[in-house]
Structure formats: structure tokens, C-alpha cells
Amino acid sequence: MGIFSKTCEYAVRAVFFIAQRTADGSRVGIKEIAVNIDSPEHFLAKILQDLSRRGIIQSVKGPNGGFYLDAQSLARPLSDVIEAVDGGGIFRDCGLGLKECSSKNPCPLHHDFLDVRNRLQNMLESITISQFNEDLNLGIVVLKK
């Protein structure tokens, strides 16, 4: 298990891919996304359905249909994707699983974890979905293997 669930990893990779591939206003199909981010097609379909329902990504059915991102979606912070898929627990929950852990009633790791979680959150809030489009085009960063 990584920091995120596998579902979330696929979601982020897919969202980055859709952002890059549809920056020109076109759409991209599930099959093409799955191949390019190396994920199981039908499982990814479920994930993207959910993201679409939540308004994180957009989609149209039928010929020339597919997934894409509108201007608002392109500008979203990556943290929105994480929250939509895994929930915000990673940003907020106690590292040792205590329900009532707080600064008043801290677990032993509370203070240290607060720092790490805040950094993670700040990082993911300051990264936008479209920010890697160019690096992806240039092959400087990758989404598969």
C-alpha cells in the first residue's frame, strides 16, 4: 500500500493524462486512457464515472465522445482529486488511528504528523491538474510503468 489507494493512483494518473491529451478541446476515450496510464480498463471506467459524477472531470457519450476537462477543472488543485477518491482522511486523520486525537488530546505522534500532513496537503493544494501538460508532452515526466 502506498500513501494513496490504488484507485486513487489510477485516478490521478488518468486525470493528468486527460488534462494533457485534451488541452486542445478534444476528448479521449477510456480505452486510450487505460492503455496510456497502464491501468485495468473497466476498473478505471468506474473511477472516471465517479469523478465525472462529482464534477472533477467531464464526459460526453456517443461518437467523438470521451472524457475531457473544462477550464475550471483544469485549474483545480490535485488535492480535489485525492479528496474525491480517498477522502480527506490523509490530510486530517490521526496517524495512529485515534478518533479523538487532537492538540488537546494528542497521540504520541500528533505534533510530528501534523507537520508532515500539512506539508502533503500544501503540496497537493498548490499543484494544479494541468500543470504538467507541457512536461508530459516533452516526455520529461511519465504516467506509466
Place this chain on the structure above:
Amino acid sequence: MGIFSKTCEYAVRAVFFIAQRTADGSRVGIKEIAVNIDSPEHFLAKILQDLSRRGIIQSVKGPNGGFYLDAQSLARPLSDVIEAVDGGGIFRDCGLGLKECSSKNPCPLHHDFLDVRNRLQNMLESITISQFNEDLNLGIVVLKK
């Protein structure tokens, strides 16, 4: 899902509890540990068996038996517990799940994640298992609820 697996959360809480409760050389039984860290007893038993096999904690069977920590174990960094239970993936694996992600072949989040993971690792390597014994005694930090 938190940063660690539930198994790992129980493990860390248990190890902290054993450290505090057996600093005087005594032992503590599984039932007492489970009650005090609010975990399912039999499940925790499995976890502690495994930690015992790996030498992270010590145990003796029979009357007056139970779990404890020797001097070496008390001085261990908490990262050893994490590695024993969840593996080192949290310190090393790609945030987006890519097998071959590296500085030469990075995912979009590679550099940012490297920083967060390193901080987490440094933090967990610099915390020792026994370092909260006193705060636990004083009730300044807690291991349940």
C-alpha cells in the same frame, strides 16, 4: 485508510504501550494491551506474534509471561516497527504507483513526493520506541480513543 494500515496503527500503539508498561522489567499480557490501546485482542495477538518473531518485541509464555522490550528494542527507531509491518514502501514507493519511477524517469509528483517521504522517514527514524514513556505516564499523550 490512513497513512499506515490498521495493522500498523495497532502495532505502533501496542509497542508504545509495552514500552511504557514494562520499563521496570515486568511483562504485560495481550489482553491488557488490547484493552489499553483499544484493539481487537486476537487480531493484535497475531500482530505481536509477528513482531516477536522479527525481534522487534520480546515475549515469554506461561505464568507471569507476556510481552516486553529489552534494552535494544527500547532504543529502536519507530521506523523499524513501520517497516516490519507495512514494509518500507511508504518511504520509497512512487506516490502514483509507478514501478520504475525515479529521478531519471519521474512521475509528475516525483520531486515533491521525495521531499514528503524523506521528511516522514527522518521523523520516524529519529523517534524511539521508548521516548514517550514519560508523557504516557503523565497522561500528556494517549494511545486509545
Place this chain on the structure above:
DNA sequence: ACAATAAAAGATATTTATATCTTTTATTGT
């Protein structure tokens, strides 16, 4: 030796995450 204790080990159950396959609905171009 024996009974009591407590962890170790084994077996099984339940829940959640991940994955696959099929059918339905919306959209498009002819």
C-alpha cells in the same frame, strides 16, 4: 508429575479493495 497460565500457531469468517464482464443510455452522423 500436575494444574494453571499465557503466548504461538492454526483454521476460518467477514469486510473492503480491486477487477472483470454485461446491459443500458445518450449522442452523433447518415
Place this chain on the structure above:
DNA sequence: ACAATAAAAGATATAAATATCTTTTATTGT
């Protein structure tokens, strides 16, 4: 209208994580 396309939705399967229960083994005190 109709056929083709592609996502949405529904149903089911598999694997992994979490949890529970039972039996065995080691140790202790009598």
C-alpha cells in the same frame, strides 16, 4: 428513423485486509 459509438450503470468475481475462534506449546508454581 437508424446504425454506430462511447460512457453509465449494473452485476459478479477475485484478492487482500481485518477479525474471530480453537488448539497447541512453553513455562511456572505447587
